[in-house]
Amino acid sequence: MWAFIHKLGSPKWFYAISARLQPWFWVAAAVLILVGSAWGLAFAPADYQQGNSFRIIYVHVPAAFLAQSIFVSMAVAGFIFMVWKIKIADMAAAMMAPLGAAMTFVALFSGAVWGVPTWGTWWMWDARLTSMLILLFLYFGVIALRGAFSSRDSASRAASVLAMVGVINIPIIKYSVDWWYTLHQPATFSVTSRPAMPVEMWAPLLIMVLGFYCFFIALTLMRTRSEILRREASKHWVRELAGEVK
Amino acid sequence: MPLFREPEGGAGVAIRATLKRDLVLLMRRRSEVLNPLVFFALVITLFPIGISPDPELLAIIAPGLLWVAALLAALLSLDSLFRSDYDDGSLEQLLLSPQPLPALALAKVAVHWLLTGLPLALMAPLLGIMLSLPAGSYVVLALSLALGSASLSLIGAIGAALTVGLSRGGVLLSLLVLPLYIPVLIFGAGAVQAAILGDGVSAHLAILGALLAMALSLAPWAIAASLRISING
Numbered sequence: 001m002w003a004f005i006h007k008l009g010s011p012k013w014f015y016a017i018s019a020r021l022q023p024w025f026w027v028a029a030a031v032l033i034l035v036g037s038a039w040g041l042a043f044a045p046a047d048y049q050q051g052n053s054f055r056i057i058y059v060h061v062p063a064a065f066l067a068q069s070i071f072v073s074m075a076v077a078g079f080i081f082m083v084w085k086i087k088i089a090d091m092a093a094a095m096m097a098p099l100g101a102a103m104t105f106v107a108l109f110s111g112a113v114w115g116v117p118t119w120g121t122w123w124m125w126d127a128r129l130t131s132m133l134i135l136l137f138l139y140f141g142v143i144a145l146r147g148a149f150s151s152r153d154s155a156s157r158a159a160s161v162l163a164m165v166g167v168i169n170i171p172i173i174k175y176s177v178d179w180w181y182t183l184h185q186p187a188t189f190s191v192t193s194r195p196a197m198p199v200e201m202w203a204p205l206l207i208m209v210l211g212f213y214c215f216f217i218a219l220t221l222m223r224t225r226s227e228i229l230r231r232e233a234s235k236h237w238v239r240e241l242a243g244e245v246k
Numbered sequence: 247m248p249l250f251r252e253p254e255g256g257a258g259v260a261i262r263a264t265l266k267r268d269l270v271l272l273m274r275r276r277s278e279v280l281n282p283l284v285f286f287a288l289v290i291t292l293f294p295i296g297i298s299p300d301p302e303l304l305a306i307i308a309p310g311l312l313w314v315a316a317l318l319a320a321l322l323s324l325d326s327l328f329r330s331d332y333d334d335g336s337l338e339q340l341l342l343s344p345q346p347l348p349a350l351a352l353a354k355v356a357v358h359w360l361l362t363g364l365p366l367a368l369m370a371p372l373l374g375i376m377l378s379l380p381a382g383s384y385v386v387l388a389l390s391l392a393l394g395s396a397s398l399s400l401i402g403a404i405g406a407a408l409t410v411g412l413s414r415g416g417v418l419l420s421l422l423v424l425p426l427y428i429p430v431l432i433f434g435a436g437a438v439q440a441a442i443l444g445d446g447v448s449a450h451l452a453i454l455g456a457l458l459a460m461a462l463s464l465a466p467w468a469i470a471a472s473l474r475i476s477i478n479g
Contacts (some may be wrong), residue, residue: 137425
């Protein structure tokens, strides 16, 4: 078990193993997202209250799930990098950050679009939208901090510390924003108290969520592989791969 | 007879020495202490000019305004927290000392709060009068700011430690730190709001205290780790 983890920690091994795993995740992501979106957008019954506009949930919720999970995975990767000095963990964290920010943006944007038919406005200081917005700023902070250092090692360690600080703060921010929102009760229809969904509605949602996760894993593997090649460009095995040395 | 002896008292002496040194240094650079206060007053002056001098309108937004302005003033002072020590190399000596770095960092943050957060909290009621803040909330305003700004100093010090090695860390520092300030702002401004409405403020103040307890127990380690990254990088 430990030997396997140690092997996985070596860029060369990771490069080889991920090459075998990657296609499976791509196929799974494509199949799940295609099935989920076809089912969700065309076959699932319309919501009795919101009509067809509720179908945006099939993009909004998976994106919001990913936005939060990616930050947590980034912090976990940062922790692994800080404690065991496993470089792969840092490369993966660096590659996840822009995807996480993008997913947060997708969740915010789809939330805003969803707001037009339900709230009648593009933006409401709704508790979930507000926490998502703050999460986006946290992502920007991590990405900007990593970019600000000229030495890669400092950048990696600083970004890891900030990701860990951020992940401790995310639940605090979430609960305080919820509190703040309930304190300033707005007199509008809230999506929060949605009645329980029937199976035909949440089954495609589940498929979409799984599809998004597979997409995230596949994309992270792919990006980490190219990052390995970039960072290890002077190593013998990479140059061998590139055909520079025999 | 050992050739080399640890100084008597160990960490306690080191913490006291750091406290004293930082206090003396800051008292000799008064402008650094005064600037955030002037900034606070200036920002508060901008709002009646920019929005409306109507006392009723100002009274509604006063709690939030005072809190946001104080928060920005505290943020502004963060960059200098480790900057001069970094420039003259004394931060490196702090890292090399055998005493625990988190404790020494905590001493530095305590001085920062004493000369930034506390004066801001004491000054806020004065500016509250200018914004016609409703009576009965002045003590709560000062109390919530005193409690909250200690958390702000601790959280902000993490950001300051992360960016001290960068030549232009100012804007980046605010990008890193402001999202983390939001819970403190919510409960701080909430406390003042509750005092105006006549609700109990103890819940808000208790949560501000809980946030401070958490920041006190976790932030020193994060600050120490960040300082090591900034120095060794």
